[in-house]
Amino acid sequence: NTNYGAVDAPPCDCGDVDCTVGLDTTALEDDAPKQLTRDEKDLLNKIPVGAEATTVLVGTADFLKAPVMAFVRLTEGRSLGNLTEVPIPVRFLFVLLGPEDESNNYHEIGRAIATLMADPVFHEAAYRAESRQDLLTSIEEFLEDSLVLPRGKYDKDLLLPA
Numbered sequence: 608n609t610n611y612g613a614v615d616a617p618p619c620d621c622g623d624v625d626c627t628v629g630l631d632t633t634a635l636e637d638d639a640p641k642q643l644t645r646d647e648k649d650l651l652n653k654i655p656v657g658a659e660a661t662t663v664l665v666g667t668a669d670f671l672k673a674p675v676m677a678f679v680r681l682t683e684g685r686s687l688g689n690l691t692e693v694p695i696p697v698r699f700l701f702v703l704l705g706p707e708d709e710s711n712n713y714h715e716i717g718r719a720i721a722t723l724m725a726d727p728v729f730h731e732a733a734y735r736a737e738s739r740q741d742l743l744t745s746i747e748e749f750l751e752d753s754l755v756l757p758r759g760k761y762d763k764d765l766l767l768p769a
Contacts, residue, residue: 674705
């Protein structure tokens, strides 16, 4: 696993950030396949074979004094139970937790990360990144090629190419 964020403490007090002592990993694996609804089957049929998911989790925790963020790339896609809408392996996880504060809109940061991961060029760069700096450089490149529109009502037909 590659962690590009700041995580203060490992799961136990041995000091090793890769330590899994005390983590119940069996809860992450499915015992039996879930029955899919018709909508889930339709969605799954539209996803290419071999696709992997990115899970973006954001929220608040009143015990935190400052935000904590992690961007994780797993060495291989893993089934993480019902974390995704349909059963496809998760390869990337983005987690952001912070104290409740009206000035911080963690939801918007989550939307921004999801937008980044939906971009094919950035997505490929996230697979290839070997360091935090590689990831930051890819974000900068994405932003250089992005057009940001101020708030307002726009005719989508004028904005999107035919």
